[in-house]
Amino acid sequence: MRLVDSHCHLDRSEYGADREQVISRAKAAGLQRAVLIGLWRAPGDFGDALALRDSDPGFFAATIGIHPHESADAPEGDFEYVERLASDPRIVGIGETGLDYHYDHSPRDVQQVAFRRHIGWSRSSQKPVVVHVREAHDDCARILREETAAPGGIIHCFTGGPQEARTYLELGFFISFSGVVTFKNAAPVREAARQVPLDRILIETDSPFLAPVPHRGKRNEPGYVGAVAETLAALRGEASEAVAEATAANALRAFRLSPTSP
Ligand SMILES: [Zn+2]
Numbered sequence: 001m002r003l004v005d006s007h008c009h010l011d012r013s014e015y016g017a018d019r020e021q022v023i024s025r026a027k028a029a030g031l032q033r034a035v036l037i038g039l040w041r042a043p044g045d046f047g048d049a050l051a052l053r054d055s056d057p058g059f060f061a062a063t064i065g066i067h068p069h070e071s072a073d074a075p076e077g078d079f080e081y082v083e084r085l086a087s088d089p090r091i092v093g094i095g096e097t098g099l100d101y102h103y104d105h106s107p108r109d110v111q112q113v114a115f116r117r118h119i120g121w122s123r124s125s126q127k128p129v130v131v132h133v134r135e136a137h138d139d140c141a142r143i144l145r146e147e148t149a150a151p152g153g154i155i156h157c158f159t160g161g162p163q164e165a166r167t168y169l170e171l172g173f174f175i176s177f178s179g180v181v182t183f184k185n186a187a188p189v190r191e192a193a194r195q196v197p198l199d200r201i202l203i204e205t206d207s208p209f210l211a212p213v214p215h216r217g218k219r220n221e222p223g224y225v226g227a228v229a230e231t232l233a234a235l236r237g238e239a240s241e242a243v244a245e246a247t248a249a250n251a252l253r254a255f256r257l258s259p260t261s262p
């Protein structure tokens with residue numbers, strides 16, 4: 001079974017002790033590639049996603065961005081760093097960026113400005129934008145619509161329902177499902193998962209967060225992404241292998257990755 005984890009945070013300290021084993025387990029589980037989301041942590045510090053990518057460029061790919069939670073904290077110089085790195089050939093996507101009105105860690109107007117800037121760098125670099133959106137679908141869709149020439153991207157860890165999914169599909173986006181789709185209480189997400197065309201679906205772990213059933217509550221890892229594929233397959237009445245293969249191919253297409261080479 002060929003799998004791609006389209007969104008993980010494997011450079012975080014949760015994997016300080018056993019990162020190599022986590023990567024080995026992912027490969028043993030059939031992962032062909034994993035996309036590392038490179039995020040701002042502190043002034044001048046974007047973590048180790050790019051270094052981890054460079055350690056195994058045939059397996060990993062990396063993005064760069066400033067999370068909406070941190071959009072008010074990151075200094076201007078670090079926004080300019082994202083702009084510079086956007087054109088680096090090692091970077092395959094811009095973000096995650098977007099709007100999170102659930103936590104409101106940064107003021108909404110500041111999140112919106114940062115989101116638009118990331119979309120602009122996505123446009124100038126012709127790389128997909130990785131969108132984090134929580135309880136902000138109306139503003140998110142409006143901004144994506146206003147930024148008309150954006151080259152599309154991925155709605156990551158989709159938490160909306162069928163109507164929101166349709167909106168993003170019309171805007172040309174891929175919908176990425178995470179472990180949330182395995183949670184029985186996530187009825188709207190599960191209904192959306194039945195309806196999105198197979199050629200527009202990505203799967204992800206968002207490791208270390210949101211471990212899918214049966215690992216729920218534990219530290220997540222990319223090797224668990226198969227559980228997301230299996231749940232999607234069950235919801236859609238399709239074979240797990242077909243969902244794994246299609247979502248892997250979609251991820252490679254979304255990030256313009258070659259299957260086996262850097
Ligand atoms: Zn996110």
Ligand SMILES: [Zn+2]
Pocket residue numbers: 007009037096206
């Ligand atoms: Zn994330």
